[in-house]
Amino acid sequence: MPTLYALKPAFQDRLRPLVGRLAAMGVTANFITIAAAALSIAAGVAIATAPGSRLLLLLIPLVLFVRMALNAMDGMLAREHGQASTLGMYLNEICDVVSDLVLILPFAAFAQFGAWGVVAFAIAAMLAEFAGVLGIAAGIGRNYAGPFGKSDRALGLGVVAVLTAAGLWPAVIAPLVFPVMATLSLLTAINRIRAGLTGKTG
Numbered sequence: 644m645p646t647l648y649a650l651k652p653a654f655q656d657r658l659r660p661l662v663g664r665l666a667a668m669g670v671t672a673n674f675i676t677i678a679a680a681a682l683s684i685a686a687g688v689a690i691a692t693a694p695g696s697r698l699l700l701l702l703i704p705l706v707l708f709v710r711m712a713l714n715a716m717d718g719m720l721a722r723e724h725g726q727a728s729t730l731g732m733y734l735n736e737i738c739d740v741v742s743d744l745v746l747i748l749p750f751a752a753f754a755q756f757g758a759w760g761v762v763a764f765a766i767a768a769m770l771a772e773f774a775g776v777l778g779i780a781a782g783i784g785r786n787y788a789g790p791f792g793k794s795d796r797a798l799g800l801g802v803v804a805v806l807t808a809a810g811l812w813p814a815v816i817a818p819l820v821f822p823v824m825a826t827l828s829l830l831t832a833i834n835r836i837r838a839g840l841t842g843k844t845g
Contacts, residue, residue: 654711654712654715655715655718655719658712658715658716658719659719659723661716662716662719662720662723662724665716665720666720666724666726670720671720671726672716672717672718672720672721672724672726672727672728672731673717673726673728673730673731673734675713675716675717675720676713676714676717676731676734676735676738677734677738678713679709679710679713679714679717679738679742680738680739680741680742682706682709682710682713683706683710683741683742683745683746684741684742684745686702686703686706686745686746687744687745687746687748687749688745689702690702690703690749691748691749691752694749694752695752695753697753697807697808697810698808700749700804700805700807700808701804701805701808703746703800703801703804704801704802704804704805706746707746707797707800707801708797708801710742710797711794711797714735714739717731717735718735736772736776739772739793740768740769740772743765743768743769743772743793743796744765744768744769746800747761747764747765747768747800748761748762748765750803750807750821753807755807755812755814755817755818756817756818756820756821757818757821760818760819760820760821760822760825761821763821763822763825764821764822764824764825764828766825767824767825767826767828767829767832768796768828770828770829770832771791771792771828771829771831771832771835772793773832774786774831774832774833774835774836774839775787775788775792775835777835777836777839778835778838778839778842780839781838781839781840781842782839782842783838783839783842786835786838786839788831788834788835788838789831789834790827790830790831790834791824791827791828791830791831792831795827796824796828799824800824803820
């Protein structure tokens with residue numbers, strides 16, 4: 644299904660000159676991966692230490708954009724500069740899930756959303772990524788199918804953060820936001836599982 648992940652090649656083209664310079668300087672893919680996770684954790688901790696602070700939520704879209712760039716860069720360093728490794732694969736997947744959790748869960752402190760919906764979205768996001776990783780075991784490779792993959796979640800969460808910081812969420816809609824994103828994430832997991840099953844049987 645269509646997903647923002649399809650735009651990644653064009654985004655990578657923009658970053659390729661910078662990645663080449665970083666590789667020449669000796670910067671490693673694993674360092675970039677850990678830096679992206681550390682940035683997300685720092686933002687999540689900052690928001691969590693001031694629960695209910697709307698303005699701090701503006702950190703989220705900024706961090707998500709920088710993290711998206713760093714994630715593209717670590718992949719390019721690994722593939723195009725001979726830095727691919729098993730450790731890098733583990734770091735990439737684990738750091739992505741941790742980063743998602745620390746940026747999603749602070750929304751549980753905002754009463755208009757409802758903590759259960761936020762937690763449901765966090766769990767569904769993890770399931771979607773787990774199903775994607777299992778594509779490797781299913782023989783079809785890492786699966787990035789939509790409708791609500793990592794890039795789409797980042798866009799959705801960034802929009803939610805900006806509108807929340809601006810106080811623009813109508814009270815009647817706010818409780819539905821995270822359950823809807825959780826549902827889309829579950830559909831993503833189902834699509835990825837179906838792809839794995841099809842790959843194994845066909």
